[in-house]
Amino acid sequence: MKCLLVGHLVIDRIIGNPRRETRMGGGAYYSAMALSNLCDVEVLTSVGDDFPEVWLEELRDRGIRLRVIPSKESTSYELRYIDSSRRELRLLSRAGKINEAPAGRYDMITLNPVAGEVPPGSVETFRKRTEFLAADVQGFIRSLNPGKVELRERDASFLHGLKVLHSDLEEMVHLKNLQTDRVEVLLATNGAGPGFAYLQGRAYTYRPIRMAVEESTGAGDVFLAAFSYFYRECPFVQALKKASAFTALFLKRRNFSFSMEEVSELAMNVEVERFKGGRKL
Numbered sequence: 001m002k003c004l005l006v007g008h009l010v011i012d013r014i015i016g017n018p019r020r021e022t023r024m025g026g027g028a029y030y031s032a033m034a035l036s037n038l039c040d041v042e043v044l045t046s047v048g049d050d051f052p053e054v055w056l057e058e059l060r061d062r063g064i065r066l067r068v069i070p071s072k073e074s075t076s077y078e079l080r081y082i083d084s085s086r087r088e089l090r091l092l093s094r095a096g097k098i099n100e101a102p103a104g105r106y107d108m109i110t111l112n113p114v115a116g117e118v119p120p121g122s123v124e125t126f127r128k129r130t131e132f133l134a135a136d137v138q139g140f141i142r143s144l145n146p147g148k149v150e151l152r153e154r155d156a157s158f159l160h161g162l163k164v165l166h167s168d169l170e171e172m173v174h175l176k177n178l179q180t181d182r183v184e185v186l187l188a189t190n191g192a193g194p195g196f197a198y199l200q201g202r203a204y205t206y207r208p209i210r211m212a213v214e215e216s217t218g219a220g221d222v223f224l225a226a227f228s229y230f231y232r233e234c235p236f237v238q239a240l241k242k243a244s245a246f247t248a249l250f251l252k253r254r255n256f257s258f259s260m261e262e263v264s265e266l267a268m269n270v271e272v273e274r275f276k277g278g279r280k281l
Contacts, residue, residue, distance in 0.1 A: 001038075001107045004102070004110070004129070008074070008095050009026050009028060009055070009075075010074070011025075011074050015079065015080040016080075025079075027136050027138070027224075029043075031112050031221045033222075037256060041064045042064070042067065045066065045068055046095040047068060047074040067102060069098060071095035075095045075115050077089055077092060077114075081215055087215075089148070090148050094146075097116075097117050097118075099122050099125075101125045108132040108229075109126050110135065113139025113140060115144060121158075132228070132232065134166070135162055135164075135165055135166070136224055137175060154175060156176060156178035157178075159183065160179065163184050164185045164186075164228050165183045166186075166187045168188065168190065168220060181200055181201030185198065185199055185236065187223065187227060191216065192208055192210060199236050204275055208270070209270060226242070227240065230243055240272055241268075249263065249266065
């Protein structure tokens with residue numbers, strides 16, 4: 001399966017208690033890593049000369065192909081963790097926009113913007129390259145000025161017609177004119193709490209598997225990538241359970257060394273119910 005991930009690779013400056021580290025991040029990075037053992041993965045991104053070449057080589061060594069648009073500087077964020085699930089986010093710098101889709105067809109394309117790099121008007125361009133277009137809303141609604149990241153309102157009608165759309169509950173209140181039955185699957189995560197998923201407008205709730213973790217960076221990106229992959233192979237509820245298990249294992253280990261057998265076994269512990277009437281599936 002040929003997959004394209006679109007979005008900035010990011011220089012993440014992590015501040016926790018007591019650790020500090022600088023590492024590669026961004027939605028396209030975590031989605032690509034999640035899929036690298038499952039698909040033929042390509043990343044369309046933009047970075048500057050300040051982005052460590054050794055990080056790009058790490059991706060290539062995993063078999064991930066890169067299409068890099070040169071930029072004056074790379075996108076960089078400061079992530080200051082309050083606890084394992086809460087953080088304060090500051091934008092330090094931004095790379096250039098990604099307006100054009102590569103020629104050719106893909107089995108799946110996921111738009112993972114983090115800092116407005118994929119303009120809403122470009123979504124249709126990527127839609128023409130695949131029958132399975134997924135997206136994360138975070139980079140479409142974040143403020144673009146350096147400093148503390150704020151969320152802004154956005155008319156979400158340009159996202160109608162997508163195969164899969166991911167948002168967390170905090171972000172969803174900023175999406176105007178979003179009709180759940182105009183997206184085939186809408187995933188609304190809530191950190192470690194119960195989340196919602198809509199299949200052609202029909203609401204479900206699911207309970208993520210609780211695990212002790214140090215941080216949650218990348219969880220939404222991994223969940224979106226994993227669900228999109230499984231949804232191509234499995235029915236909706238099964239894909240939701242497997243994606244939740246896949247994400248839980250990633251958060252526990254902070255790597256993707258686990259087997260699909262472990263994912264399938266853990267998925268049996270994920271509860272999914274129809275939201276109306278509370279029927280467990």
